[in-house]
Amino acid sequence: MNDLQHALGALAPDLSPGATTIVGLRRLSGGASQETWAFETDNGAPLILRRKPPGVTGSGNAVPLATEAALINAAAARGAPVPRVLAICAPGSEVGEAYVMSRVEGETLGKRIARDPPFAEVRKTLARQCGEVLAAIHKVPTEGLPPLAVSSAATELEKYEAVYRQMDARRPIFEAAFRFLKDRAPTLEKPVLVHGDFRNGNLMVHPETGLAAVLDWELAHLGDPAEDLGWLCTSSWRFGGPKPVGGFGDHADLLAGYEAAGGAPIALERVLYWQMLGSLKWGCMCLTMYASYASGADASVERAMIGRRTSETEIDLVALLEAAA
């Protein structure tokens, strides 16, 4: 931490004009593939560092941090609310592979955003705001972006079915969902920049102004625009809130905001398709996390217990299959 303090201190003049060092460095979250730190410059600018822990190689799907930073800048240019990227540090630099961004005020805890009284007012317009912001992200010109993976519904299903088969779990509801979704996979016409993890919990929401910043760009890729809308509606990200969009809003408002901001119209049916794929994907991810317990890689009770969240995705899948029948 002293080394990091020193390395960031040297960057201070670039981060805030007139700053000479940084203060208050503290670790915020302990993600395995990514570190998040908060600090201030000595003249008071509140900042966030996102850094790859030394010695850790990237997780399978995550883009390099420099790519994340470039995508945040590209989204900002289209008017999407994002933190301001202030410095990008290359792998092997004193800070390590990282970038520094402005700290945006607000709340990211999904449960508070979906249910707590201070957010009651902004909840009324939040789904529409999400639609507007997704339209802006999807309009980012894809030429000139750093290299990104391309995925469609069919390739996503292929990927997660391989994960599921490898687990040797016998889950008939997953079998039915794979079959249902494979039979109806939409073709990928014109791939757009997809955020890839646009859901309640990764959105900074201010109790007075609503959506303040879109965070966590590490799963960005090129794909179907409806993927982002469907993931935002996936039941596991409603945090007990009563409404389909992130627990806080309605499908109609999300789609209206998307179109009003110039997004090409998306049929509700296509959003529901990706919502269902989202439940199936999260279910496979729960099994994968449990597998890290079963293999002994992570012996924590949390990794063991998350396997029991697989059934929540199955009950959502059954509700969606019944609705489609």
Added chain:
Amino acid sequence: MISHPTASELIDSVIRFIEERAAPNLKDRDAFHARVAVNALAAVRREIEAGAAAEAAQTARLSALLGEDGDWNSLNTRLCDQIREGALAPTDPGLLAHFRASIIDQVRIDQPGYAGLKTLEAK
């Protein structure tokens, strides 16, 4: 079978110990894991009470749906194969009825507070 204490009583005593004595002394990641540990024990307690009946009911449904006898494991595997091979459509009414009854039983054990459980029960 075994009593004085029953398995459920043992679990309750451990839940109380974690919540009242251990958890207040923990913070951050350990405090979070203590909450997860309590949830895990509560799920095990519900499984002890309702798991056998749920499995028996599910096995009977599987047997009726497939027109075969067998234990839960072989019937459930058979069902997976039939769906995968296309012999049973994913929206087949009998299949959906089996899914509905089975997953409600399971989520009542795993996570009875999950909002999606109330949604499906209400339909």
